[in-house]
Amino acid sequence: xxxxxxxxxxxxxxxxxxxxxxxxxxHAEDAxxxxxxxxxxxxxxxxxxxxxxxxxxxxxxxxRRDPGSLSVEIVGGRxxxxxxxxxxGTAPVSGITVPNGRNDLEIRDGMVVLASGRLSMPSxxxxxxxxxxxxxxGPF
Amino acid sequence: MPRPPGxxxxxxxLSVCLVVAAPAGAAEPxxxxxxxxxxxxxVQQAAKVELDAGNPATAADRxxxxxxxxxxxxxxxxxxxxxxxxxEAERTTAPLDQADEHARIALDILYFLQGxxxxxxxxxxxxxxxxxxxxxxxxxxxxxxxxxxxxxxxxAAPKTDExxxxxxxxxxxxxxxAALTALGAAGLGVGVAGLAIGAVQQDKxxxxxxxxxxxxxxxxxxxxxxxxxxxxxxxxxxxxATGIALLVVGKKRAGKSDDRKxxxxxxxxxxxxxxxxxx
Numbered sequence: 001x002x003x004x005x006x007x008x009x010x011x012x013x014x015x016x017x018x019x020x021x022x023x024x025x026x027h028a029e030d031a032x033x034x035x036x037x038x039x040x041x042x043x044x045x046x047x048x049x050x051x052x053x054x055x056x057x058x059x060x061x062x063x064r065r066d067p068g069s070l071s072v073e074i075v076g077g078r079x080x081x082x083x084x085x086x087x088x089g090t091a092p093v094s095g096i097t098v099p100n101g102r103n104d105l106e107i108r109d110g111m112v113v114l115a116s117g118r119l120s121m122p123s124x125x126x127x128x129x130x131x132x133x134x135x136x137x138g139p140f
Numbered sequence: 141m142p143r144p145p146g147x148x149x150x151x152x153x154l155s156v157c158l159v160v161a162a163p164a165g166a167a168e169p170x171x172x173x174x175x176x177x178x179x180x181x182x183v184q185q186a187a188k189v190e191l192d193a194g195n196p197a198t199a200a201d202r203x204x205x206x207x208x209x210x211x212x213x214x215x216x217x218x219x220x221x222x223x224x225x226x227x228e229a230e231r232t233t234a235p236l237d238q239a240d241e242h243a244r245i246a247l248d249i250l251y252f253l254q255g256x257x258x259x260x261x262x263x264x265x266x267x268x269x270x271x272x273x274x275x276x277x278x279x280x281x282x283x284x285x286x287x288x289x290x291x292x293x294x295x296a297a298p299k300t301d302e303x304x305x306x307x308x309x310x311x312x313x314x315x316x317x318a319a320l321t322a323l324g325a326a327g328l329g330v331g332v333a334g335l336a337i338g339a340v341q342q343d344k345x346x347x348x349x350x351x352x353x354x355x356x357x358x359x360x361x362x363x364x365x366x367x368x369x370x371x372x373x374x375x376x377x378x379x380x381a382t383g384i385a386l387l388v389v390g391k392k393r394a395g396k397s398d399d400r401k402x403x404x405x406x407x408x409x410x411x412x413x414x415x416x417x418x419x
Contacts, residue, residue: 053257078241080248085259086168087211087249090241106257110247116257 038115039130044068046125048105050117054084058102058118068121070096070129072107077133079109083119091131098125107131168261176212176264183215187222196225200235204242212264213253213273216246220280224287233291236284243280250274313390321383327376334368341365 032039033050040048046068062084071094072081080090084104088096091107098121105119107129115131183206190199200222207215223239250270252258265273341362344350350358 078244080245080252082252082257084168085257086171086262087252089208090245090248104257106252106255108248108252108255110244111251113255 037132038117039132040127042125042127044122044125045120046122046127047120048115048117048127048129049120050115052118054102054104054118059084061101062103063100063123065100066123067100068098068123068125068127069094070098070105070119070121070127072096072129072131074107074109074114074131074133077109077114079107079114079131079133082106082108094128098127100125105129109133170261171264173263173266173269176210176214179210180212180215183210184218187218191222191225194229196222196229197235200226200238204238207242207245210264211249211262213246213249213277214265216242216249217273217277217280220246220277220284224280224284227284227287227291231291231294233288236288236291239284240281243277243284246277247274250277310390310394313386313393317383317386317388317390319383320379320386324376324378324380324383327372327379329372329376331369331372331374331376334365334370334372337365338362338369339365 030039030041031047033048038048038050040046070081070083071092072089073092078091081088081093081096082105083096083098098119100121100123103119103121105115105117106113107115112134114133115129119127121127183203187199187203190196190202200219203215203219203222206212207219220239220242223235223242227233227235227239249264250273253263253265253267254270341358344358345355345362
């Protein structure tokens with residue numbers, strides 16, 4: 001009887017913990033590149049690594065289930081966003097669907113590349129990139 | 141506004157094409173210059189119908205929507221040119237902002253396609269065409285800049301005319317004022333002369349040796365002198381006062397900085413008033 005009661009309490013505790021975890025909002029984190037030209041707010045460990053590119057293996061492993069979402073804004077300028085070698089919009093742009101895994105991202109204004117690198121996107125991740133144009137002065 | 145015949149069919153075809161040639165990121169179909177040319181042709185045909193019907197704004201919107209969905213630099217340039225046509229027709233600068241932005245997006249894509257990050261599976265234009273398209277986009281930007289200056293100059297032109305009209309006012313005031321003041325000065329001169337005549341004739345009338353016909357003649361001249369004095373002083377005074385008032389108003393309107401147009405001085409000169417002016 002005691003064993004049964006303990007099992008019921010454990011199951012109820014597990015269910016409560018699961019419910020709380022599901023209802024809590026995903027924790028957002030802020031980060032910037034070393035040179036401070038690109039900053040981002042992310043959830044679930046989404047990350048932008050400047051100067052890196054996705055490998056062939058990364059491209060094969062990209063998943064389309066529960067994709068992530070990308071938003072881009074540019075401070076003090078303008079630019080277009082290219083994801084995995086394709087045009088996806090011109091900043092400010094939000095809600096760009098991003099496959100899970102490692103992706104190639106480039107943001108450019110004409111001949112000037114504002115940001116270029118590898119975007120790691122977990123399932124259902126959300127990342128907002130803020131890029132500072134070369135003409136923009138001061139911090140974000 | 142009635143739609144041109146066939147516009148509905150073209151619009152439907154365009155919608156189907158846009159769905160089939162899905163934008164980047166959905167199913168990521170392979171895009172080659174040939175596949176994009178087919179989709180683009182339908183969009184351009186629909187836009188041409190609107191342009192020929194004199195609706196550059198509608199054509200620009202359609203081209204813009206398709207260009208954003210497909211990411212096609214050629215359609216971005218087409219949209220930029222349609223927005224330019226709209227600005228040219230409406231003589232407003234707002235569509236030129238759109239023209240510039242679309243031309244810049246086209247340049248973003250064209251330069252990206254020449255870079256290492258471009259995907260082999262997404263080639264909306266033949267690499268050989270890129271230099272020509274870059275020139276076309278830059279040409280739109282240059283023409284847009286020239287048209288913007290032209291439209292802004294047109295908008296500023298009526299203000300210049302108003303300024304000219306405003307500048308003509310003080311001149312009229314000053315010229316009229318100077319003329320009236322001169323007439324007033326002459327009237328005052330006549331009045332002073334009348335006073336002098338009256339005084340002289342009064343002296344003669346007071347002379348006891350003058351009597352009879354001579355006295356009557358003196359009296360007559362004295363009355364004429366008095367009449368001249370009254371008329372001259374009153375009329376001259378009124379004219380001079382009006383003239384000076386007009387001069388003051390005119391000078392105020394002309395403004396302190398605009399002294400090249402009229403420089404007026406009222407100077408005391410002996411018994412009367414001397415007015416000197418330069419126009």
